[in-house]
Amino acid sequence: MKQMEEMILAEGQVLPGDILKVGSFLNQNIDTTLLHQTGDEIARLYEGCGVSKVLTIEASGIAIAAAAGMTMGVPVLFAKKHRTSNVDGDVYAAKVHSFTHGVDYNIVVSSDYLLPTDRVLIVDDFLANGHALRGLMDLCEQAHCEMVGVAIAIEKCFTGAGDELRAQGVRIESMAMIESMSAHEIVFRS
Amino acid sequence: MKQMEEMILAEGQVLPGDILKVGSFLNQNIDTTLLHQTGDEIARLYEGCGVSKVLTIEASGIAIAAAAGMTMGVPVLFAKKHRTSNVDGDVYAAKVHSFTHGVDYNIVVSSDYLLPTDRVLIVDDFLANGHALRGLMDLCEQAHCEMVGVAIAIEKCFTGAGDELRAQGVRIESMAMIESMSAHEIVFRS
Numbered sequence: 536m537k538q539m540e541e542m543i544l545a546e547g548q549v550l551p552g553d554i555l556k557v558g559s560f561l562n563q564n565i566d567t568t569l570l571h572q573t574g575d576e577i578a579r580l581y582e583g584c585g586v587s588k589v590l591t592i593e594a595s596g597i598a599i600a601a602a603a604g605m606t607m608g609v610p611v612l613f614a615k616k617h618r619t620s621n622v623d624g625d626v627y628a629a630k631v632h633s634f635t636h637g638v639d640y641n642i643v644v645s646s647d648y649l650l651p652t653d654r655v656l657i658v659d660d661f662l663a664n665g666h667a668l669r670g671l672m673d674l675c676e677q678a679h680c681e682m683v684g685v686a687i688a689i690e691k692c693f694t695g696a697g698d699e700l701r702a703q704g705v706r707i708e709s710m711a712m713i714e715s716m717s718a719h720e721i722v723f724r725s
Numbered sequence: 726m727k728q729m730e731e732m733i734l735a736e737g738q739v740l741p742g743d744i745l746k747v748g749s750f751l752n753q754n755i756d757t758t759l760l761h762q763t764g765d766e767i768a769r770l771y772e773g774c775g776v777s778k779v780l781t782i783e784a785s786g787i788a789i790a791a792a793a794g795m796t797m798g799v800p801v802l803f804a805k806k807h808r809t810s811n812v813d814g815d816v817y818a819a820k821v822h823s824f825t826h827g828v829d830y831n832i833v834v835s836s837d838y839l840l841p842t843d844r845v846l847i848v849d850d851f852l853a854n855g856h857a858l859r860g861l862m863d864l865c866e867q868a869h870c871e872m873v874g875v876a877i878a879i880e881k882c883f884t885g886a887g888d889e890l891r892a893q894g895v896r897i898e899s900m901a902m903i904e905s906m907s908a909h910e911i912v913f914r915s
Binding site for chain 2: 558559563564565566567568570571593594597598600601602604605607608609610611612613615644645647648
């Protein structure tokens with residue numbers, strides 16, 4: 536998506552450790568024009584796929600999922616992150632490792648809200664190592680629902696995680712696909 | 726707002742400890758029709774007030790803030806919650822006590838994203854004891870920006886916190902105002 540790439544080039548900052556800082560428009564201060572365009576583009580890409588629910592993870596996936604869900608006219612469910620390993624009640628839970636924060640955490644959704652009849656579109660802001668995405672896919676498997684596909688704002692292609700999942704048959708649509716990045720240059724997949 | 730009240734009556738569950746469970750439509754599984762209506766209503770209420778930024782707090786405020794911000798055409802900034810007391814870098818931070826979880830936490834925004842020239846609308850899902858709201862107001866004071874008003878999905882009027890702030894001159898618009906609630910009955914302020 537041209538607008539996402541242009542915004543990354545204009546405002547993204549590449550920091551040591553392969554970190555792309557996009558807080559000025561995506562994941563802390565949110566540009567709502569770009570957000571609207573992103574929601575519309577995700578809805579366009581998955582039109583006719585019978586999506587019944589958008590699934591994301593707190594916190595920075597929520598705005599993008601909400602934009603997509605409003606355009607598509609379907610509910611948005613977000614998994615919560617818990618640092619503790621004890622998870623109560625009727626929930627689906629999966630363990631995810633965060634490289635950014637160097638910790639394991641559980642992602643959890645109530646089993647009331649993810650149903651075997653659901654056709655789920657997973658939405659998130661970043662796809663880097665794929666751990667959060669695999670956790671969300673795990674929740675869908677536990678709920679026996681159909682995972683229709685994935686929509687990501689920014690994919691770090693150089694990790695290989697997105698292409699590995701594509702090779703396994705997962706449909707992943709990323710608004711911007713970064714092949715390589717340094718402090719001097721960001722190269723997108725064409 | 727009629728639609729919010731109707732949804733609370735249809736799906737809200739009052740639990741011991743004055744907890745109103747609205748996870749099925751507001752703060753875990755999000756009804757995007759209601760979300761759209763809420764965003765539009767907030768935009769209507771604050772039309773002509775020169776709002777330049779919507780400020781909220783992760784995680785359950787984000788979808789509502791995003792809906793309002795998209796309709797109003799202004800950016801949405803969300804404060805992050807930190808359990809640690811050490812906050813690095815150029816940030817504004819305020820301490821908030823959570824009655825739900827029985828802990829203190831810091832709410833933090835980067836000082837790059839909240840400017841003295843901003844006219845801020847604070848948005849959140851709940852107003853109960855007002856601690857999170859006072860924390861967000863504190864961030865606005867630190868940034869020397871103008872706090873235009875507050876928009877809340879559900880206010881628990883019986884705590885008195887909202888009316889206390891109104892008496893101090895703060896404009897608070899709540900989509901549903903609960904005067905009293907029990908397992909048998911929820912009474913709204915008319």
